[in-house]
Amino acid sequence: MHPQSPPAESAGTGRRTRIDDDAARERALQAADRLYYSRGIQAVGMDDLRAESGLSLKRLYALFPSKEAIVEEVLHRRHDTWVQGVTSAVQLAHSPRERLLAIYDFLGRWFSDDDFRGCAFINSFGELAGVVPRVAEIVRDHKTDFQRYVAQLVADAGGSADLGPQLVLLAEGAQVTAAIAGTPEAAGHARRAAETLIDADLNVGVRA
Amino acid sequence: MHPQSPPAESAGTGRRTRIDDDAARERALQAADRLYYSRGIQAVGMDDLRAESGLSLKRLYALFPSKEAIVEEVLHRRHDTWVQGVTSAVQLAHSPRERLLAIYDFLGRWFSDDDFRGCAFINSFGELAGVVPRVAEIVRDHKTDFQRYVAQLVADAGGSADLGPQLVLLAEGAQVTAAIAGTPEAAGHARRAAETLIDADLNVGVRA
DNA sequence: TATAGTAGAGAACGTGCGTTCTCGCGTCAA
DNA sequence: TTGACGCGAGAACGCACGTTCTCTACTATA
Structure with missing residues (x-):
């Protein structure tokens, strides 16, 4: 054993x-x-x-040493799991554009889990940020890291600096909406919106 | 007195x-x-x-009768305040497109409040939805109502059925991101993304 | 002024939490 | 077999919560 x-x-x-x-x-x-x-x-x-x-x-x-230490470690592990899940999904895609869209496909699979209940960081922030500053800090770091990651993917795709934050908003909104609605369809909406934003952004240089 | x-x-x-x-x-x-x-x-x-x-x-x-009754009434009043704030901001705009974008300008002003701490419904959902079903229900109703409202504005603008949910995701993502980051800039990102999505959607018929 | 009724301050009650302590059992070296 | 140790079960402790109750002071009428 x-x-x-x-x-x-x-x-x-x-x-x-x-x-x-x-x-x-x-x-x-x-x-x-x-x-x-x-x-x-x-x-x-x-x-x-x-x-x-x-x-x-x-x-x-x-x-x-305490419950709070457990909470912090749980969040740190969630971050690692998230990073691993997103990056491994992204790496399977074959073009910069597909890599960006792979994020939303990953979200869609996650939203379909029976026990999906939203983003643990957003939930923790709403519950504890006002009263446990360390939790607010961990959540902020987690989201900042995701923003940096997406910005890098956008840069690899030749997108403008504005595109990254816009794609992040779609991902965050999808997580919140899927959790509250209890349905995974927000991932599809986010993906289609992302396609539009990406194509519009990448074609700006072409059209001008 | x-x-x-x-x-x-x-x-x-x-x-x-x-x-x-x-x-x-x-x-x-x-x-x-x-x-x-x-x-x-x-x-x-x-x-x-x-x-x-x-x-x-x-x-x-x-x-x-109880704390839970107070919580429920607070959420109901927040909903009324939200509806009033959004609709009065939207009504000041002069075109269907501007009315949709007015949502994000309204968010931007809200995000700049000193005491802004995110969407109370999203926060309550994260904190209590798993343990107080009535709260989950009130939050769901609030979000459903907003989705219906945006869908109507999109219909008035001649947009397609997909556009409404996409614009909603931007608004939800902006609320979450502004709260966690502690800065209001997400509203601007959401607004510019919304412009792109609206213009792309309204031009589909034209281009085809 | 005397009296009944009301409302506020805050003590009381039962419960549940985070954390620590006690007890008793099982395990292993000699 | 004995004895010391280590661990799990769960009691204990201090505190804070939601809710109720008690007591006191005040208001308003006769």
Whole structure:
């Protein structure tokens, strides 16, 4: 079962938890992500997390100093997952224009997940930004990173500086709208709008 | 001080609160809106609301059956304020195209408010939709209403059925982005994107 | 002035939270 | 087998919340 043998060499001091701690952290963070994403952060107590993760409260507090630390790490992991999902979807496309549009196809697949409940960063911002500045900061960093990424794709496609922020607005609006409506169609609307904006932008130089 | 004289005609039963109740409700709801909007709903207790409104807890619970009822009424009033703000901004424009673009100018002015903290409905959805279905419903109704309104403006401008949802995505994305970034520039990006989408859509018939 | 009724201040109540502590069991070295 | 340790279960603690209740002071009439 365990891919790694227990560290028998640390004999003297009964320490034997290095690998188990990693697995426990993973379980805790996955459970926290599930719960926070589906119910919100404040509505999920540490006891809910204990039940969902199967870890004792003692273990949870040995692994993390506080609930807020768990929240921050969950958001950081969500960011990594998002970056990986977007970039891998984008990399499958074969032209700069297709790479930009791949973002909306990726969103469409995500919106169709049964447990899709919007962008965790937007949700966290609405819930906690007014009262936990660190969360506001993490959300801001996440969105700034996405804006930079899209700007780079736009530059690769030869688009103007205005196009990036416009395409980002479509992506953000689609996430919000799909979450609230409970349907994935916003991704299609965003994609078609993006096509129009991209083609208009790339043809400006041609037409003039 | 008081613009209205006390209702001395209700002599028999010491009842004398009809008008005062209205004023008290107004104070309570304005205070609740301020607090919920700036800090989030769960982070604001009834005692905070008591301090901000200047009304006693007893009075608050005489006026409203529960905190959730206050939350719902605050959202309903926000909806009315939003509708009034958007429609009055739109009505000042002189052409169908300008009327659509007036939405983004209205957003830009709103984003520049010192206390702008995003769309209260999006924020409430992120915070409570997973745990208070009534809030999710009110938010959904609010967004559906806006989509219908924009669709009508698009129809008046002779636009196609796809244009409305696309313009809505820009507005939603701008609200989210302006809130998280803390800057109003998203309104300008949304406006320019909207111009492109509108012109492309209205010229399809011409070009074909 | 005396009295009934009202409303505000805030204590009280029950609950649930984040966090820490206690207890008892199981595990392993000698 | 013994004994010490480590861990999980969950009780305990302090606090804050939503809601209700109590007490006091004041207003208005006779």
